[in-house]
Amino acid sequence: MSGVYDRQYQRQKFVEKLTPYLFISPWILGFFFFTLGPLVFSFVMSFYDWPVVGDREFIGTQNYEVMLTQDPLFWDSLWVTIKFGLFFVPFNIVLGLLLAVLLNQKVIGSGIFRTIFYLPSVISGVALVTIWAWIYSHEYGILNFLLGLAGIQGPNWLGDPNWALLAIVVASLWGLGGTMLILLTGLQSIPKELYEAAKMSGVPGWARLIFITIPMLSPMLLFTFITSIIAAFQQLTIALLLTGGGPLESTYFFAMYIYDNAFKHFEMGYAAANSWVMFLIILALSMMVMKSSSAWVYYEGEMKKGGNKDA
Amino acid sequence: MLRAFTYGALIFLSAMFILPFYWTFITAVKSVSELYQYPPVFWPSDVQWENFITAWFKQPFDVYFKNSAIVVVMSTIGQLFSSSLVAYGFARFHFKGRDVIFIILLATMMIPWDVKMIPLYMEFNMLGWINTLKPLIVPAYFAEAFFVFLLRQYIMTVPIEIDEAARMDGANSWQIYWRIHLPLMMPALVLVGTFHFMNAWNDYLGPLIFLNDQSKYTLTLGLSMFKGLHETDITSIAAITVLLCIPPLILFFFAQRYIMDGAIGSSVKG
Amino acid sequence: MAGVQIDGLEKKFGNLRVLKGIDLDIRDGEFVSFLGPSGCGKTTLLRSIAGLEDINGGQVVLGGQPISKLPPAKRDIAMVFQNYALYPHMNVYKNLSFGLSLNGVPKAEIEERVLNAARILQITELLKRRPKQLSGGQRQRVAIGRAIVRDPKLFLLDEPLSNLDAGLRVTMRVELANLHKRLGVTMIYVTHDQVEAMTLSDRVVVLDQGKVAQFGTPLELFYAPQNLFVASFIGSPKMNFLDVAAQAAGDKQLKVSADDLFRDITIALETSPANVAGPHKLGIRPDNIELVTQDEAHMSGQVMLVERLGTESQVHIRLDNGEDFVAIARGTHPAATGDHVFLKFPAQHCHIFNGEGQAYPRELDAETRSLIDRQKSLHGAAQKGEEK
């Protein structure tokens, strides 16, 4: 009797231990199939002089040394990327939140508004860039045409090193429909009663936003925060097609630096070393955000301290 | 007052978001002579609807459409299933190495495509997958970090007691995933579906690198082929862009109401 | 029908011992509350019984079967959660039937059981609604209904009334009591509200830092607290305490003295104390303190505040030795802030605790004794009735 009982228990414990790994196994397998190999390969590559064709040569840490000590483009492009991120990340989140809050109200035709705000995210990269080129064009663009109607002489948006990065920030923000949707989904899972209760006790709208919406939305805010940082560092398509990194490298992003080293200069080893540095920078930033998150992210479904091993 | 402000803001912002699309549309139907006019022409005097047909038949877009449809449908199914499964695993279990594995998962989002490209090509080449749609479909069955992270965040807003109640009711982990969390995740799943659909639909680099034969090409590759080394066929790009937007937009219009179905919102909490 | 035996139950979170050897014997059909301040381990204990927490030692026996190694679903236990934990995407009917359908109960039977539970809880007309269309009280009923349909051996309720407003809480309390009477099933109820625990329970488990401080009927806890913790936890306003010395004063008697006391107090005990050395504490409930003239008094002090509640007045007094006491006087007592008052501690109402905080069992007056006995026997009778 007790033997069967114990054996059952052992089996049950074993199953319990195994279950979580079964659930995450698709990703684990995918990681081994499609990520780990390329990752190791690129790590090895970063210690080589590795032209796409021709002889490869092991050169130790030379790629890293050259990058950090001799290549001004490394630091320039890193700085451009950081500047971009400092604009893009907060605006992406704040404006995305603003749109989401607007759309979370009961408005007529909200489905249509949501679709409209998502529209730019549906347009593929090549076309989107063509559109922005037309908007920003110094001589022939719609933006300066409209400004001209108002009697304002518009700047050379993409041709002036002082404006180009900002222009790219704005163009990138056009795609915040995704962020908006993520936050909207989050808003939807906040209980209405919380707002009703707050309203009854005379809490003003802005305070409801700060004290109810933002804490309840914090898991999704964390998500957009981290993914925005990653997006900022991987920003490539728009700048590549719109400004090609110019004028005077004012929009020469780190991702473009990697891209050029790989596809213009055919230095795969050097590009791999670049990538690893970028990878480590993003990783460090994300870890900082994750670490800080325990202080500001509130999880409704968080497991009780110490946990609940069989849940 | 607040109402008026809301509508005002929404309409103003909508105009800004619609403008580029509007321009793409009128570019598509402009005649060559009006294409480059300045001051800009806001409605062409001679609307050339046939530009859509012309552009479509400049390349075998019916073939591209079929390929894109296969890739998008097959990979979206895989992505929804695998990512939600993995997200549930991370959100609801304590297990050895969980936090480390989760950080590795996050880190995979940060690997630049440039360095993965050649090794991946070699791997798919060894598998004999080059010039097939498999490299664009199969990886979706192994969960993507972005979606796992998104769904995990969503699951974590669901009170743990729901799981416990189900457990008391006799549900095992699979049943809790399948019968409780999957339906509860619906808004987030629609989101993941939408995002993945758009990624797959607009993916350019993947098809470019892994497909060789034009009979295997997807829509975006076709679109990009209007942009040559020296000259760009703006009318065709605009026309195909407009056509390419239609399926995802229709789908999104119908899907977005599920995003607004805040089932968890008012029932459990509070 | 089944009782619950818990033997030496241990639970650790990491290195933190949360439950330190819990022993309980809950009788079949009994309504037992786990009462204690937050962090005392009452919810953990409940979850350990449910199987939602792994235990690190000891065991749980339900109806004669050891269950601590069974998965929650196999324990034949139902639980009502503090936040109800209704399945948001299912309507009420589905919420009630989910567990049954998982366990392969035939459809017809499911329907019968769901309708039956709905009738008992008067939620029949809500069966088609989603949880978000229900009020708090209705959700509460559904949550209970979900437990009822499964017809379990044991009901666990985790602070089920804490999310309701005050009025509804009283109503639901009565309904819960009726439900228990009607179903006759063993129920364990976690609460931090002593009024709920005292009014609903046959017996109450008071928990203190992972240990059972006392397990007894409500009146026992009040009149015969076994230790300082229970004495101070039960009763509102709280019992007043004074540091004293004690010495045996003959058979089954203890004489209490202190520098601050005007005169000694001799307390009658059930047994003769063995060792009375060291510091002791004298306890007396606010309503047992009498405001008297100097010649009868044990101590004196200054009135700091008088809270007039109508039928009674709570008088906050700073004693001459600096201790703060609360006394309850009649509603019309003239005491006012700043007054100097004299306090009498009637010996028959005094509790005495030794250095470890353990109480010396008092000799209770006949009236109290019979009340306590009646509470115990009431439960015994109910149990016998069910057994038939």
Add this chain to the structure above:
Amino acid sequence: MKHLKKLALATALSVAALSGTALGEETIRFATWDSDESLEIQKEIARRFEAANPGVKVQVEPYADGYDQKLIASFGAGNPPDVMYMWNYPKYYTSLMPLDEFMARDAEAMNLDDIPPGLINTTRIDGKAYGMPAGFTTHVVFYNKDMFEAAGVEMPSEDWTWAELREKAAQFRDKENKVYGFAVEAKPDPFDYEQFFWSNGTRFIAKDGSAVDGYMNSPEAVEVLTMFADMAANEEAVVLGIGDNSSGSALFKGEKLAMYQSAMWSKGGFDEAGINYGVAKLPSFGDKPVHSSIGASAMSMAKDTKNPDLAWEFIKFFSSAEAVKLRTNDLPIRTSVAEEMEMTSDPIFKPFFDMLAVSDSESNAFLKHENWGKIQANLERAIEATMIEKGNAKKHLDDAVARSKRHLN
């Protein structure tokens, strides 16, 4: 491996079907950067090759804008196409098949003498030819005849100079309608830009690739950049590439430009837009000889191709008179074809051939140094900076030279 499997499968299937031609198919993969009309022409040539060689299938792989990325990936992973369009010989030549032996073998049959040697020379590394030209273009100036007439400006002459061009251009400037006489590139492709250096008697890098100092920043080089900057400053020309992504050809099609310096690839668009244009040779710098860069579409063969002979047959076919005649989007590499089609006397085509005749004395910088790509990035920066500041050419070119030192080793 994959091909073998495919082959086996195809064979098995055809045997099973008891078809008459149980030989199975041989496939040639041919990668091109062209799209649209040019692609259709190449497909037609491929079809004719298939018709002439039963049992051979040509898989045309158009990579368009993503050409370099795609080629890098497939070369890097060891799965390149058999035959491909090529321009960047220094980067790829170690994986390409030298074609000299094939050419020597078939010189007579191919009538190699019909092909100007300057074209084949654009594919040479260390004396070996790695590509066989299939089409080419030189650079010219397109001008809008209607606009010239309307403005009463004299059409460009046979041998004109930059000074003349500037003088004409100035007359077209119309602020109101944003019309310009000419367009200058702030971010040109240096490959084409070197022709201005050559025409002014200098070059990007020493012939032996040993130095850029004294070349890239020579007084003649400074003169070229300064001239273009002046044209921008005086509004004789619109500046393209900084702030205006509108391409020059788009502006020319919209009649916002009276003159536009370009090559064959623009012609089709101008025809389609119905512009009444003329073609002039590149202007010269005073009395110095003018020199155009030559853009040759040449075909190369991957070193590891499984069937070099078949691949060579395919390449050969592309340079045959039959194929060359089909290529209406660039110029025929065969003198005989050009003459037969009366191109050398046609006023539109003649300037292209005139340019070819005077453009065989220089070769492009990227053939001279393996790090040219990185050096070139510095040069591009100097050109861009000069155009933004509309001056300071000397300073920026010196800067580019200094930045390039570490790449010259």
